[in-house]
Every structure is written in C-alpha cells, then in structure tokens.
Amino acid sequence: MEWRASAWGRLLTKSEPWRLNTEDNRLFLRLGDKVVEIQPDNLPKVEVNRGVLWTDITLFEGRQFRVDGLPNSKEPNLAQELARLLLITRRQCFEECYSSIRRWLDTIVQTVNKADAEHHWLTHEMQQALLAAKPMLSIDDQALAKLFQTSEVQSSLQERAPDVQKDLDDWMCNWSEVWAHRNYGHMLHELDACKDLLSNVESKPLTDEQSRAVICFDNRVQVIASAGSGKTSTMVAKAVYALHRKLVSPSSIVMLAFNKAAAGELQARVAEALARVAIKDIQVEAKTFHSLGLSIIAEATGRKPHVPDWAVENLLGLQKLLNIVDDLKDQSDVFRARWDLFRLVLGRDVPTAGADQSFEAWDKEGQGRLVSLNGDHVASQEERIIANWLFYNGIDYQYERSYEHDTATVMHRQYFPDFFYPDINLYHEHFALDASGQPPEHFKDYLEGVNWKRATHEKLGTTLVETTSHQLQTGEIFKHLGTVLTSRGLILDPNPDRPIPAKGMVPMEHVDLIKLLRTFITHFKSNSLTVDVLFERLRDLPIGAFRYRFEAFLELAVPVINGWNMALSLEMGIDFEDMINMAAESLERGHPSPYSLVMADEYQDASRARARLCRALVAEPGRHLFAVGDDWQSINRFAGADISVMTGFRDWFGHGQVYRLETTFRCPQELCDVSSRFVSKNPAQLKKRVSSVTPAIDPCIQAFQVPDRSELQGAINHYLAEIYRRLVDGAVPAGKNGKVTVFVLGRYKNDRQYVPESWKYHFGDRIEVKFKTIHTSKGDEAEYVILPGMVSRGFPNVKSDDSVLQLVMPAGDTYQHSEERRLFYVALTRARRSVAMFTVKGKSSPFLDEMVKEGSVKVTDIRGEPIQEERCPVCKRGVLVIRQGPFGEFRSCSSYPICSYKPKRQQKPSNSIARIPSRGPW
Numbered sequence: 001m002e003w004r005a006s007a008w009g010r011l012l013t014k015s016e017p018w019r020l021n022t023e024d025n026r027l028f029l030r031l032g033d034k035v036v037e038i039q040p041d042n043l044p045k046v047e048v049n050r051g052v053l054w055t056d057i058t059l060f061e062g063r064q065f066r067v068d069g070l071p072n073s074k075e076p077n078l079a080q081e082l083a084r085l086l087l088i089t090r091r092q093c094f095e096e097c098y099s100s101i102r103r104w105l106d107t108i109v110q111t112v113n114k115a116d117a118e119h120h121w122l123t124h125e126m127q128q129a130l131l132a133a134k135p136m137l138s139i140d141d142q143a144l145a146k147l148f149q150t151s152e153v154q155s156s157l158q159e160r161a162p163d164v165q166k167d168l169d170d171w172m173c174n175w176s177e178v179w180a181h182r183n184y185g186h187m188l189h190e191l192d193a194c195k196d197l198l199s200n201v202e203s204k205p206l207t208d209e210q211s212r213a214v215i216c217f218d219n220r221v222q223v224i225a226s227a228g229s230g231k232t233s234t235m236v237a238k239a240v241y242a243l244h245r246k247l248v249s250p251s252s253i254v255m256l257a258f259n260k261a262a263a264g265e266l267q268a269r270v271a272e273a274l275a276r277v278a279i280k281d282i283q284v285e286a287k288t289f290h291s292l293g294l295s296i297i298a299e300a301t302g303r304k305p306h307v308p309d310w311a312v313e314n315l316l317g318l319q320k321l322l323n324i325v326d327d328l329k330d331q332s333d334v335f336r337a338r339w340d341l342f343r344l345v346l347g348r349d350v351p352t353a354g355a356d357q358s359f360e361a362w363d364k365e366g367q368g369r370l371v372s373l374n375g376d377h378v379a380s381q382e383e384r385i386i387a388n389w390l391f392y393n394g395i396d397y398q399y400e401r402s403y404e405h406d407t408a409t410v411m412h413r414q415y416f417p418d419f420f421y422p423d424i425n426l427y428h429e430h431f432a433l434d435a436s437g438q439p440p441e442h443f444k445d446y447l448e449g450v451n452w453k454r455a456t457h458e459k460l461g462t463t464l465v466e467t468t469s470h471q472l473q474t475g476e477i478f479k480h481l482g483t484v485l486t487s488r489g490l491i492l493d494p495n496p497d498r499p500i501p502a503k504g505m506v507p508m509e510h511v512d513l514i515k516l517l518r519t520f521i522t523h524f525k526s527n528s529l530t531v532d533v534l535f536e537r538l539r540d541l542p543i544g545a546f547r548y549r550f551e552a553f554l555e556l557a558v559p560v561i562n563g564w565n566m567a568l569s570l571e572m573g574i575d576f577e578d579m580i581n582m583a584a585e586s587l588e589r590g591h592p593s594p595y596s597l598v599m600a601d602e603y604q605d606a607s608r609a610r611a612r613l614c615r616a617l618v619a620e621p622g623r624h625l626f627a628v629g630d631d632w633q634s635i636n637r638f639a640g641a642d643i644s645v646m647t648g649f650r651d652w653f654g655h656g657q658v659y660r661l662e663t664t665f666r667c668p669q670e671l672c673d674v675s676s677r678f679v680s681k682n683p684a685q686l687k688k689r690v691s692s693v694t695p696a697i698d699p700c701i702q703a704f705q706v707p708d709r710s711e712l713q714g715a716i717n718h719y720l721a722e723i724y725r726r727l728v729d730g731a732v733p734a735g736k737n738g739k740v741t742v743f744v745l746g747r748y749k750n751d752r753q754y755v756p757e758s759w760k761y762h763f764g765d766r767i768e769v770k771f772k773t774i775h776t777s778k779g780d781e782a783e784y785v786i787l788p789g790m791v792s793r794g795f796p797n798v799k800s801d802d803s804v805l806q807l808v809m810p811a812g813d814t815y816q817h818s819e820e821r822r823l824f825y826v827a828l829t830r831a832r833r834s835v836a837m838f839t840v841k842g843k844s845s846p847f848l849d850e851m852v853k854e855g856s857v858k859v860t861d862i863r864g865e866p867i868q869e870e871r872c873p874v875c876k877r878g879v880l881v882i883r884q885g886p887f888g889e890f891r892s893c894s895s896y897p898i899c900s901y902k903p904k905r906q907q908k909p910s911n912s913i914a915r916i917p918s919r920g921p922w
Contacts, residue, residue: 003078009054009069018067020057022081025088029059029067036061040089041139046082050075087152094153097144098164100135101171107133112182119193119245121186121217122179124655125621131175141172183216190215194241201240201273202233210234213659214241219618220656222603222649223628226690227675227829228666228781231628235599236269238626239284240277242597248624252596255286256614258605262779263288266601289610293579299594300586311568311575314518321514324563335559339513340496342552344373345388347508349803350381350472350546372399375501382472383418383430388507389478390419391500394493395485397421397428405460415456417464424488426463428481429453433468434544475548516802517560519638523808524561525577526607526640528584531558537807546803553804580609587616596623603629607640608810611652625653631686632679633778635823638801642810647686662688666781666832668696674856678847679825682815697732698834703790703848703859705867707841712788715862716744717756719836723784724763732833734766741782744771745827747795754788754838774827785831788838790845792877792895796820821847841869842879842894849877875899 002021010017019030027038027046038046038061047058055075056068070078108130115122137144147153148168157164191198191211198214199205206214210230213223214237225231235255242248255270257263267286274282287295298304310316329336370378372387376399383399390397403415419428431450432439439446457464465484471477482492500506524534534557538550568574574582587593598617600606606614606629618625627649634643650656664672669692676690706715720742726732727740734740744755752771756762759769772780789795796817801809815821824847828835839848839859851857859867872878878895880903893899 001077001081003070003074005054005067005069006071009071013054013056013068015068020067020078022085025085027082027085029061029065031065031067036065040093043082043086043089048075048079048082090147090150090152091156093138094144094147094156097137097139098167100137101167104130104133104135105167105170116186118247119186119190120247121215122183123217123219125219127176127179144168145172183218187212187215194244197241197244197277198237200276201237202230202276204233206230206233206237207661207663209659209661209663210237213661214238216657216659217242217247217624218657219624220649220653221624221626222646222656222658223626223661224658224686224688225628225630225661226664226688227630227633227826228664229661229690230665231630231661232266232269232601234661235266235601235626235628236273238599239270239597240273240279243274243279243282243284244277248596250282250284252594253284253599254292254595254597254617255284255599255601256289256292257286257601258288260288262601263291289613290576290579293583293613296583296586296591296594297574297579300583300591305579305582306571306573307575307579308568308571308573311573318511318514318518320567321518321560321564322510324560324567325514325517328559328563335556337494338552338555340494341392342508342549342556343510343513344392344496344507345385346549346552347513348381348384349549350385373500373507374399376400382432382469385472386419386430386467386477386481389481391498392494392496393482394495394498395421395490396423403427403456404462405456407456415453417453421485421490424485424490426465426484426488427457428465428467430467430472431469433470435470437468473545473547475551513556516804517557520557520805520808521561521564522577523640523805525575525581526609527642527808527810528581528609528612529808531561534558534807541806550804550807554807557804577609580607580613584609584613584616587613587619593617593620593623597626598624599626599628601628603627604631604634604643604646605629605636605639605641606645608642608645609640611642611645615653632676632822633826633829635775635778635819635826637810637819640809643684644810647684660688662690664690664692664694664829666692666694667829668692668694668700668833670696670700671828671831671835674701674851675825675828677854677856678828678851679821682818682821684815684818694832696833698726698784700831700833701828701835701837701851701857703837703839703852703857704862705839705841705844705859706862709791709840712754712838712840713756715838716754716786716788717759717762718862719786720756720759720763720767720769724766727766735783735832739766739768740784740833742767742769742784742786743777743780743782743830744769744786744788745774745777745830746771747774747789747797747823749773751789774823777830778826781830781832783831783833785827785835786838787827787835790837790839790848791843792845793843795824795845796847817846841867842881844877846877872899872901874901 002019004019005013005015005017009015017032021028021030027043029036029038036059038059042060045060049056049058050072053072054068055070055072055078056066057070057078059065059067111126111130112122114120115126139147145168148164154161191208194215198211207230210233213221213234223231223234225234239253239255242253243250255263255266257266263286267284270284270286274280274284294305294307310320325339329339370381370384372378372384373391374387374397376387378384378387378399387397387399398420400416400418401420403417405415407415417427418430420426421428429450432443432446433450439450454464454466456462465481467477467480471480486492534554538547538554541547541550564575568578593616595617598614600610600614606627614625614627617623627646629646631643631646634641634646637643645652649658667675672690672692676688679685680687704715704719706712723732723740723742727734732740744751746752746754751773755769755771759767763769770782787795797820837848837857839845844859848857848859852859861867869879872880872893872895875893875895878893878899880891881894882889882891890902892902
C-alpha cells in the first residue's frame with residue numbers, strides 16, 4: 001500500500017515530494033532519493049493530523065520528519081494500516097522477547113536441576129555465567145511489561161497469559177535472592193541427608209555451625225573461627241563431605257598448613273575420619289605452603305629447585321649475609337662507609353619531632369637515660385644522633401657546657417647550650433623546628449626560647465651554629481655541620497673502631513644489623529615487592545619521618561638483596577619466599593593448577609605471597625577455596641603475616657561466603673567473655689560472639705601480686721600446690737591420663753625462670769607442667785594457664801619493630817598494641833579451666849590494669865587477700881612505695897626514676913626532729 005501528497009496538496013502546503021508505503025509489514029518513507037525505514041519501536045510515535053482539506057504526518061526515525069498534502073480521503077486508510085502494522089509489530093516484538101526469555105529461563109532450570117541431582121552448591125561462578133548469558137532484549141523491562149498488558153498481545157496469548165505472566169515475573173526478579181534461597185534449601189536438605197556423615201566424621205558430632213561451613217561449596221568460602229571452636233574438625237569434615245558427595249576427586253584436594261607438624265596432623269585426621277565413615281583406599285594430601293610451591297615450580301619448569309641449607313637454617317642464613325656484606329665492603333669503600341655510619345650513628349630511629357621522647361629515654365627497667373657513644377646523658381634521640389655523629393668523626397665537643405657568660409636571673413637558671421666545640425670556640429643549638437621554622441604545636445613558648453638564645457649570642461658576641469629537626473630528617477644536617485666545622489679548621493676523621501668511653505654503651509652491633517637485613521629480605525619477598533616499590537614507599541613516608549635513615553638503610557639493603565639473590569643464583573637455588581612467589585607466578589602465567597579444592601588453615605597468618613598463591617591456585621573456573629582462620633589470633637606479623645588478607649577476604653577474591661564458628665569447646669563462658677571483650681575493642685577486627693559449652697570448674701581468671709620479681713617463682717609454686725591439694729581432695733577432677741596439664745606461658749623465653757624447679761618432685765604424679773612461649777602455644781591447650789610476666793614494659797612488649805621495616809611489612813592496624821592484645825587473647829584462650837596472672841607490686845601490666853578497671857579480675861596476694869596500694873597521682877602507672885633515704889623512710893612512685901613523684905611529708909609533732917626531704921632525680 002502507498003500514500004503520497006496530491007499535486008494540489010503539495011502546491012498548497014508547499015511540501016516537497018514524498019511517498020509512504022508498506023512492504024512485508026514494514027513502513028518506508030521516501031523523500032526524493034532518500035528512503036527511511038521506520039523501525040517498529042517508532043511506529044507508536046507516528047502522528048496523523050487531519051486538517052480541513054489535507055492531512056499531515058509526523059514520523060520519527062533518528063530525527064523528526066513532517067510531510068503534508070495527503071488528501072483527507074486517504075487518511076482513514078492510512079490510520080487503519082498503521083494500526084495493523086502496530087498490532088503486528090507489538091505481537092512480533094513481544095514474541096521475540098518472550099522467546100529469548102523462555103530460552104534463558106530453561107537454561108536456569110536445567111542448571112539448577114543438574115546442581116540438585118549432583119548435590120552441588122549453586123556457586124558464584126554458575127550464577128555469574130547465567131547472568132552473563134541473560135539476553136539483551138530490544139526493549140527494556142518496563143516497556144516489556146506495558147507491551148504485555150496491551151490488548152493486542154493479550155488477545156494473541158489468550159489462555160497462555162498466566163504462564164507468560166509468571167515467566168515475566170521470574171525474568172524481572174532479583175536472581176541473587178532467588179539463588180540464595182535455592183542454596184539455603186540445598187543447605188537444609190544436605191544437613192538432613194548427610195546427618196549420619198556429619199555426626200560420625202569426627203570423634204564428636206559436628207555442630208550446626210561447623211556443618212553449614214562444611215556443606216557450603218561456593219567457589220570462595222571463608223570461615224571465621226574462634227579459639228577452640230573446632231576449625232580442624234571443620235576442615236577435615238569438608239574434605240570427607242566433598243568425597244562423599246563426589247564433588248571433587250581425591251587427588252584434586254589439598255590442605256595447606258604452615259608447618260610440617262600441622263600438615264601431618266591434618267593428613268592423619270583426614271585418614272581417621274575417612275576410616276570412620278568407611279571411605280576406603282583414598283588419601284587426601286596435606287602440604288605446607290612451601291612444599292606445595294616447590295612441587296608447582298618443579299612441574300612448571302621440569303626441574304625441582306635446589307634450596308641451600310643457608311636459605312633454610314637461620315644461623316647459616318645470617319652467616320651467609322655476613323659474608324655477602326663483607327664482600328660488598330671489600331668491593332666498595334662507599335658501602336663500607338655507609339655501613340659504619342648507619343651502625344654507629346643511625347642505628348636507632350628518632351620519633352617525629354616534638355613527640356614524647358621521655359619514655360624512650362629510659363632503658364627496660366628505667367635505670368638510665370639516653371647515653372651517647374661519648375658517655376653524654378642527652379635529652380633526646382635527635383641530640384644523641386648528633387653526638388654520635390660527632391664522636392664517629394672524631395670531633396671534640398662538650399655537651400651542655402655552661403655558657404661563658406652569666407645569664408642567670410631571678411626567673412631563669414644559667415644558660416647551657418646543647419653543644420660547644422672548644423677548639424674553634426663555637427656553640428651549637430639544635431632546635432625542634434620543621435621546614436617552615438615552626439616547632440610542634442604543643443611546644444608552648446618554644447620560639448621565645450629560640451629567639452632568646454639567638455639574641456643572647458648576638459648580644460654577647462658569641463658564635464652560634466643552628467641545626468633543626470627538619471635538617472636531621474632529611475640528612476642535610478650532616479652536610480651542614482661538616483661544612484661549618486671544617487671551614488673553621490676542624491678535620492672530620494670517621495673511624496668505626498674508635499674506643500667508646502661510655503660505660504655499657506654499645507653501638508648497633510654488626511650482627512644486629514645483619515639480623516635486621518635478614519628480616520627485611522624475608523618481608524620484601526613475602527610481600528612480593530620490587531626495589532621500585534621500596535622507593536615508592538620511601539617517597540610516601542609521612543611528613544616528620546626520619547627519611548634520611550630510611551634512605552641510608554636502602555643504600556645498604558638493595559645491594560645486600562641483590563647479593564643474596566646472586567648467591568642463590570650461583571647455586572641454582574631458591575629460598576623459602578621464592579618457593580611461594582615463583583609458584584604463584586607460574587600459575588598466573590598459565591601453568592594449570594592441579595587442585596579443585598584448596599583448603600588453607602590458619603589463614604589469619606597468611607602473608608600476601610601466600611594469599612597470592614591461594615588466589616592463583618583457584619583462578620581457573622570450577623575451583624574452590626576454603627580458608628579458615630581467626631583474626632583475633634593473628635600474632636605473626638613479624639614473620640610476614642598480613643591480617644588484611646583475612647579481614648579483606650572479599651577484596652582479595654572478589655566475592656565469598658562467610659561463616660563463623662562461634663561455639664568453643666575449650667574455655668568456660670566467663671573466660672570467653674573476658675577475653676573476647678578485651679580483644680574485640682579493636683574496631684579493625686572482625687566481629688563475633690563466642691559462646692561456650694564447657695562448664696566452669698575453678699575460678700576462671702585470677703591475678704596475684706608479689707612484692708618483688710624474686711618472689712614470682714615461689715608464688716607460682718604456691719599456686720601449683722593449691723591445684724595439687726584440690727586434686728587430692730577431689731574438689732576438682734583430673735584431666736586426661738589422670739593428670740591435669742598446666743602451661744606456664746611466657747611473653748619471652750626468659751620467663752622460663754619462673755617455673756618452679758621442683759614441680760615434678762612435689763606435684764608430678766597429678767600435674768604436668770610445661771613452659772611455652774605464647775607464640776608457640778597457639779593451637780594447644782591445657783587445663784590451667786599461668787602467665788608469670790604480667791608486668792609493665794614486659795607485656796605488652798613496648799619494643800616496636802625497627803621503623804625501616806615499614807618499607808616492606810604489611811601495614812598494621814593503628815589500634816594501640818593491636819598485635820600484643822591479640823597475643824594476650826591467645827594466652828587467655830589456651831585454658832580449659834582457669835588462667836592465673838602474676839604481677840609485681842608497682843609494675844602491673846597495662847593489660848592487667850585494664851581488666852581490673854573493667855571488673856574482669858581482682859588482684860590479690862597469693863593467699864587471696866585483697867591488695868591495698870595507692871596509685872601514683874602523676875603517672876597513674878606506679879604505686880607509692882616506702883623507700884630508705886639518707887634521712888630515713890619516705891614514699892615515692894615505684895616507677896622512679898621515670899616518675900619522680902613524692903607526696904609531701906605529713907607534719908610531725910612539734911617535739912619531733914624535722915627531716916629535710918631528699919632531692920629528686922632531676
């Protein structure tokens with residue numbers, strides 16, 4: 001059919017020649033030589049406007065077209081044809097869309113039915129594949145719904161309409177929710193169908209928490225465990241369930257542990273579990289990360305790598321590094337000079353300018369202040385750096401010598417400049433000023449003091465050289481001082497072997513710098529870093545950092561790293577860190593992963609390299625990762641662990657199901673509550689509520705104080721005697737094998753000294769006492785736990801990692817003592833019955849103080865009598881103790897000399913002899 005303007009119509013409407021016609025149910029507009037097909041979507045937009053004599057038509061196809069001059073007599077026929085075309089178009093459009101929808105829905109049904117038949121989880125990969133296959137329709141869902149409601153489509157569907165409506169509802173639903181609901185139903189079905197397996201696979205039936213973690217077989221599953229919640233049982237049951245349901249083949253399962261002992265335990269436990277459920281002639285492989293890496297490298301390269309002894313044994317590795325450093329010194333005087341400068345001058349970090357340095361100014365027991373190599377008791381770390389540089393270069397100086405002019409007034413004492421160089425009559429002041437010449441905000445009136453010193457030297461005609469904190473941070477200070485001193489006739493004579501007059505003061509030992517470099521290399525490789533990344537991190541250091549020290553260390557570390565790698569290369573060998581990195585790289589480059597189910601134990605202690613290996617192992621479709629860990633027990637950052645691979649699991653793997661094991665079979669509920677409340681204050685950690693099925697037998701947590709450290713062993717012996725008495729009396733039951741186990745857990749190996757030497761003779765028939773460090777106790781348990789070192793500056797350990805490790809270590813969370821808190825949590829949760837903490841009067845651990853303040857525990861003497869003591873009102877840490885002075889007894893803070901508080905003496909009766917107070921430490 002065809003419509004066009006009449007000659008009169010074109011003349012009177014001034015319309016150009018046009019023609020509208022239909023062919024094969026399609027509408028075409030011809031304008032001169034141009035032909036425009038009006039697409040079905042635009043048919044509803046066609047406007048036919050009947051005028052007095054002529055009809056005009058407006059069409060849309062990319063742009064608007066308006067033609068005029070159609071005789072009105074032709075208009076009804078055009079309108080009827082447009083209606084017919086619209087009807088056909090709507091029906092065709094809907095049928096085409098619905099056909100695509102139906103095919104996709106059928107695919108979903110087939111996929112789900114297959115998963116049901118094979119007892120499979122509808123995995124994230126399956127869901128994403130279905131969503132990727134979802135067809136693109138010619139119209140959006142809203143237009144499709146409107147089209148479905150039109151009379152044209154409804155009349156064509158007739159009795160099919162209800163079924164079509166249901167399909168459209170399915171099409172437009174939230175498929176993630178639908179599939180989650182399906183998996184929930186699958187979970188319930190499997191819990192029932194595999195009830196016998198889940199009850200018998202381990203020595204005790206699995207809990208509902210454990211069973212759900214076992215059955216969830218998504219591509220990535222993280223289990224956040226609690227201490228004593230049976231995570232090993234869950235891993236073992238997962239492997240057995242996978243074999244029972246034939247989800248994967250036995251050879252495609254690997255269980256990854258962090259050491260040989262843990263891997264051996266996993267393998268033995270799986271073998272026992274398979275025997276329990278009568279699955280025969282099947283073995284599941286358990287490996288360490290390193291042994292797995294070694295086998296992957298061998299398969300990928302066709303050659304099993306050699307691992308030199310010195311790359312494994314710590315002492316041999318340190319000796320190898322020492323040889324590498326000696327070779328570098330022999331080859332380069334520059335390297336030798338940098339080594340000596342770092343060891344003698346830069347061996348210790350300096351806090352940000354203005355930071356509180358008073359705490360750093362005392363040794364572990366608070367017995368001495370900062371001392372330079374020359375024996376000067378200096379006021380800050382920055383001044384010690386300067387003093388050590390002067391000593392190293394053989395410059396004669398005097399520290400805080402009285403100014404040559406009398407400046408004392410009624411309000412101010414005599415002036416003592418920081419340094420004086422007698423050979424050239426030069427004074428030297430070191431100011432805590434930044435790049436803009438400003439002091440820290442909390443240094444009140446500091447600039448007035450700076451200006452007074454400057455004015456005094458100018459007024460009295462003495463020469464002053466100034467240095468600043470900013471110059472020290474950048475290293476400019478040494479060039480500046482060197483120029484000033486040598487221009488005045490002094491000679492710099494750097495000598496690392498110059499005898500050190502300071503009694504007991506030693507620079508950083510060669511072996512300590514070697515150990516630091518070894519740790520640096522371990523983290524450098526564990527975190528898959530490059531030298532370029534090191535310098536990027538150097539550039540990103542915060543303002544105020546001792547940047548020059550970082551630069552100086554990298555000038556040593558980079559050649560040593562290269563020397564280490566060269567030594568490996570010469571022996572055609574690799575080290576432990578290479579095993580993991582090279583294996584991950586092989587997989588990333590396309591070497592096929594041999595495993596379909598990868599199960600990682602203690603995942604909270606994984607390094608970034610280990611996480612990278614896990615990710616590479618399951619990168620191909622159809623693979624499964626099951627990672628089990630407890631971020632509350634992440635205590636191995638020093639060994640490369642990065643807690644973010646646990647807390648940021650989905651960031652690492654893109655998605656993942658998360659399950660929690662919050663029921664513990666170990667600690668009584670009170671101990672769970674106390675330990676959980678303590679460790680969970682850190683907001684960066686994952687949340688969980690720990691509940692116990694273990695009844696309380698003894699007081700869950702106790703704290704005992706002794707007057708002096710020398711009495712700790714005796715107090716612990718008394719505590720053991722009390723346990724022994726209760727065992728003999730039958731007040732408490734024995735443990736396995738007729739005895740109870742007692743762990744004495746030390747923050748340090750030296751805490752072994754507090755274990756009573758005669759415990760076996762007196763109590764050995766009923767008690768087994770073991771000393772462990774807290775780090776080595778993880779994964780173990782005992783009826784009773786003794787913590788002998790709950791003293792300040794002992795636990796938590798206040799000695800931080802050397803700051804240069806920031807360049808290679810994972811970023812720790814910023815919560816104060818975060819890892820030490822987790823270590824304390826580990827210690828508390830080793831106990832099946834009770835924890836006893838021991839402290840010393842006036843030296844209580846901040847952790848113990850915190851628990852006392854919250855009402856979690858009360859401190860008593862060893863016989864249970866309440867402790868009566870008065871806290872120092874100044875430092876809030878020490879307590880007031882009685883001391884003997886030259887004028888008799890007096891009371892002062894137990895933290896002396898860090899805190900010098902002494903209360904005023906009470907008035908004596910008038911007939912008594914007044915005593916003069918002893919002088920304070922300042």
